[in-house]
Structures are given as C-alpha cells and as structure tokens.
Amino acid sequence: MGSKIPEARLGSGNRVAATDYENKPYGALFCASPSCSAQLSFVKRHDRKYATKTVEIAPCFRLKRNEEHSAKCKYxxxxxxxxxxxxxxxxxxxxxxxxxxxxxxxxxxxxxxxxxxxxxxxxxxxxxxxxxxxxxxxxxxxxxxxxxxxxxxxxxxxxxxxxxxxxxxxxxxxxxxxxxxxxFYFDHENLHNFVKHYKVGEYTMPLAISGHIHELRKPTNEKFPFHVVELNSPFVEPDKNGVIKKPIPQIILKNSSLLKYIDSSKEYIFFGRWKPRERKRSGRNENSKTQWVFENIEMYIDNKDHFIEC
Known part of the structure; x- marks a missing residue:
C-alpha cells in the first residue's frame, strides 16, 4: 500500500531515479520531497498480464514499512x-x-x-x-x-x-x-466485476476506469465518424463452465482534436458515465472448450476533462 515514487534521495543527498537505481542499487533511500525524510524501499520492474498482451511496469520506490511521509509531502x-x-x-x-x-x-x-x-x-x-x-x-x-x-x-x-x-x-x-x-474506480484488478455492479444497457453514475491503451481505431464509416480508444482488457481465468467474460472499455471521441492529448503507449484514467452494451457470445471452436463473453463498456466524450495521464 502506498505511493509509487519515481525518484529518491540517497544518504549523500544526491537524487536517484528508480530506473538508474535498478542498474546500480546502493545505500539507504529517502523521500526526495522537501521537508520529508521518510525511508523508502525499491520495487523492481515487473510485468502486468492483460487478456491479449503483457505490459511491463517500470520500477519505482515506495514507503518502507512502519515509515510515514511528512504531513505536507505530496506522497x-x-x-x-x-x-x-x-x-x-x-x-x-x-x-x-x-x-x-x-x-x-x-x-x-x-x-x-x-x-x-x-x-x-x-x-x-x-x-x-x-x-x-x-x-x-x-x-x-x-x-x-x-x-x-x-x-x-x-x-x-x-x-x-x-x-x-x-x-x-x-x-x-x-x-x-x-x-x-x-x-467507483476500475482497473485491471476489478474491471471483471463491472457488469456485476452495473446493468447492461443503462448509464452508470459517474465512474472512473483506468488502463493502458490497447488500440486507437479510426472512424469506420459515415454513420460512425468517431475515433475509438480501446483499453486493454484484464486477464480473466475461465469459470467452472469454461466461460471467460472479457470487459472491453471503449472511449468514443466525439471531438477528433482530443487525439493530440492521447499517447497510445501511455496509461490513462477516464471518467464519466458509461454504458455497458449487450454481451456478445462467441461460439466454441472445435479445438477449444472455452467460450468468450464480450462485455463492451462505452463512453462518449468531447473534452479533455474526461481523462488524465497516469
């Protein structure tokens, strides 16, 4: 539990980035924020598994057990x-x-x-x-x-x-x-529960969904002239019946100028009222006992107040 911190202070007073410390770990680590001297520990680079890909999570520092940041520290x-x-x-x-x-x-x-x-x-x-x-x-x-x-x-x-x-x-x-x-807040850890909490076909209350971008799709035709940001779906194990329910967050950009604020390699938090669509079931193929249930979760946006970069 705690903040993921990109930079720490060494006992010498010098600052060190987590990516540099990864290559050459040395000495005690302290919070680099002004007026804070809490001790930190190092978190190694690791992978996060999604439904169709694995994303590498960068190394960072975090608060050492039984330590506390100062009251005004941003962490x-x-x-x-x-x-x-x-x-x-x-x-x-x-x-x-x-x-x-x-x-x-x-x-x-x-x-x-x-x-x-x-x-x-x-x-x-x-x-x-x-x-x-x-x-x-x-x-x-x-x-x-x-x-x-x-x-x-x-x-x-x-x-x-x-x-x-x-x-x-x-x-x-x-x-x-x-x-x-x-x-209220959904990411790779709990997105599989989204449709359990919110009904298909109805707008949700204002909610936040976080994730890495899976793809940016261009408009398909005149009837649907919008770009679509699709987030990565979490990795979900099949249930006892061999069914995998795959939630797919999709953000439809009503204003194409928003594209300049979105980097497909980044992670974002999107906020607004979402609408889970009807689930689409795929048939089982001859070589697999698995059946997929696609749970599309959509939101239309036209201004950048709807999202921030992680």
Whole structure:
C-alpha cells in the first residue's frame, strides 16, 4: 500500500531515479520531497498480464514499512486529501471524520443540469454531449470545483500502487447512497466485476476506469465518424463452465482534436458515465472448450476533462 515514487534521495543527498537505481542499487533511500525524510524501499520492474498482451511496469520506490511521509509531502495520500478537502467546496468533497473523506458524485449532474439548456439534461446522460452550451457551463461554479477536485483525487490514485489506500480513506456518495471506492474506480484488478455492479444497457453514475491503451481505431464509416480508444482488457481465468467474460472499455471521441492529448503507449484514467452494451457470445471452436463473453463498456466524450495521464 502506498505511493509509487519515481525518484529518491540517497544518504549523500544526491537524487536517484528508480530506473538508474535498478542498474546500480546502493545505500539507504529517502523521500526526495522537501521537508520529508521518510525511508523508502525499491520495487523492481515487473510485468502486468492483460487478456491479449503483457505490459511491463517500470520500477519505482515506495514507503518502507512502519515509515510515514511528512504531513505536507505530496506522497502522503491522507495529507493530500486533507488539503483537497480544505480547498474544495464542502458540497463536493469534505472530511466526515478523522482521516475519512466523502466525494459527492451527484454534484456533477446537478451542476450540468442547472447550468445548461434543458435539452442537455436529455442529451448529456453520457456527460460530454457536444454543443455550444457545454463550453458555457464548463467553467462555472460547482462544476469547475467538482472537476478540479475530481482531477486532484484521480491524480492521487495515479500515484498509488493499488486501490487499498484510497479505498480506506474515501467514500463516494451518489444521491445519498454510499458507494465504495472499488465500485467507483476500475482497473485491471476489478474491471471483471463491472457488469456485476452495473446493468447492461443503462448509464452508470459517474465512474472512473483506468488502463493502458490497447488500440486507437479510426472512424469506420459515415454513420460512425468517431475515433475509438480501446483499453486493454484484464486477464480473466475461465469459470467452472469454461466461460471467460472479457470487459472491453471503449472511449468514443466525439471531438477528433482530443487525439493530440492521447499517447497510445501511455496509461490513462477516464471518467464519466458509461454504458455497458449487450454481451456478445462467441461460439466454441472445435479445438477449444472455452467460450468468450464480450462485455463492451462505452463512453462518449468531447473534452479533455474526461481523462488524465497516469
């Protein structure tokens, strides 16, 4: 549990990148952030297995067991959440008790509907409908604060090795209903559970999905003139009946100018309201007992507020 840190400080005071330390490990390691002297350990380069490929995860440093980052250190997740809570509108994100925070997902929808034309309420169920009014409300009031706060929290997640720390610190609230972190944030560890939590054919509440890009597809025809970003599907073992359920996150770019912000070799967190499509079953072939169930999870976007790079 903790942050993945790209650079550390040696006892001599010199800084060292994890990629350099990998080649020549030496000496004790300390956090390189100002006013923080927490001891760190080294995490070796390793592989992450997806459904169709294996991605190499770069080496990093992390907090040594029984150590603590200083209160203002950017790698102190709890401390950073406290700073975010103090700077955010309390209607959006606030501390509910010591080291416990709540983020209100429905504020986004409320801000959308209050600040846009009535038809946006119908069109904007995927959050990101095109139209002049989108530009007008995107820099106003609670929506601006919401997106800023959300981005700060997702940037903290991008620093973390896994979901454990934010899971223990942050609860999501959607119209009075408590939502656990693992039902809000999906990646290679829990994406296989997405359709268990959210119904096929219905829009979800605002959710985040993280992943490496599997492919960038060009528009196929005039009826579908959009580029599609498809994320890697997690590796899933067959169930007892030999069925593999393969979730496939797809982000449809309504605005092709977004391509300049996306690098196919990078990992991203995408946020918005998703819609799981009908599952498509493939037949078993003669040489295999395995059957695939494809679970497409789609979101349309037209502005870069929907994603950040990990």
């Amino acid at each position: 102190n997740i709890g401390g950073q959440l406290n700073i975010i809570a103090k700077s955010s509108d309390s209607a959006v994100f606030s501390a509910i008790e010591k080291s416990k925070y709540e983020f209100r997902l429905h504020i986004l929808l409320k801000a959308l509907w209050e600040m846009s034309k009535p038809e946006i309420e119908n069109k904007g169920k995927t959050w990101g409908s095109s139209g002049e009014s989108d530009k007008k409300y995107s820099n106003k009031g609670k929506l601006t604060n919401y997106l800023k706060t959300l981005k700060q929290i997702l940037q903290l997640r991008a620093l973390c090795e896994d979901n454990k720390e934010l899971k223990s610190l942050v609860t999501l609230n959607y119209r009075g209903k408590k939502v656990s972190w693992e039902r």
